[in-house]
Amino acid sequence: MVKALIMAGGIGERLWPLSTKKMPKQFHAFGDSMPLIVQTMNRLRGLADRVYIITTFEQRDIFNQLIKEIELESLLVEPFGRNTAPAIALASMYFDPKDVMVVLPSDHIIRDLESFQKIIWDAIREAQTHDVLVTIGITPTSPHTGYGYIERGKAFTVKRNSFCVKKFHEKPAFELAQKYLRSGNYYWNSGMFIWRTEVFQKALEKFLPDVYNGLKRAFDGENSIEEVYKGFQSISIDYGIMEKANNALVIPSNFYWNDVGSWDSVYELEEKDTNGNVIKGKFVLHDVKNSLLFNMTERSVRISSVEDIIFVVTSEGTLLCHRGESQKVRELLK
Known part of the structure; x- marks a missing residue:
């Protein structure tokens, strides 16, 4: 099955004073009449057999009050925030090994729904047929210094326009961002990921064994999730896994994308x-x-x-x- 995971535990500090702990940015509307989280849920229609949302205890009550269409069993809750790697790892424990996970942030604006869904379908097919970790690259339109970049390597599957990831790059200075833009081989890092659960968990066990083993103990009943979470470092999925993996793919996209990050x-x-x-x-x-x-x-x-x-x-x-x-x-x- 194809199951989506929406990451919705962030605070959106750079949109203060509108975005706060009491009402983070994903519950606000930008560029549309609907909150960002609802826009994200809507664009998954026809893509996923089921949609899960992972958030924190602090935000669970906001979901219960504002987003009535979410089934309670589809709302996964972290004891407290530890960045994206532990959040995705925790959610993966609720997925079957052969499930394809489509992992999306809750707070992005995406236009051209047809193009978005085609690219996600291409990524899903790659994940179904290969042991790969797929991310979506956004073709840059300016030398933006607020995004990380993905450098593509050799072609992987021509008909799906997928490429091996050569390297992930930190947010660059303006001059370096200009070089990235001119080269045509670099993409903005969208924070969207597609993989089979078993492939992700294999990478998790290799690169973040403390997280993998801690969650295994929790789901085997040896510890509570809160107990093991206390020992987790705060680490992003990019730092924790994607930058180290040798089976990462990028599929470039041209749809309008805005991470509403500032x-x-x-x-x-x-x-x-x-x-x-x-x-x-x-x-x-x-x-x-x-x-x-x-x-x-x-x-x-x-x-x-x-x-x-x-x-x-x-x-x-x-x-x-x-x-x-x-x-x-x-x-x-x-």
């Missing part, structure tokens, strides 16, 4: 007025251009003679910065 990403995907502004809420403006303005309170905000700013005010707090600098919000919160 306020600059929100500015990119939302509609602008004639002055290039994205405006939500009550504002009185004079000579304001090319700015993102969110006012989620009932107070009137008045702004004059500014350009290229991000201004967000909620009951949680207020953020003001230049466009292009919103990646630093996480540093502000520290």
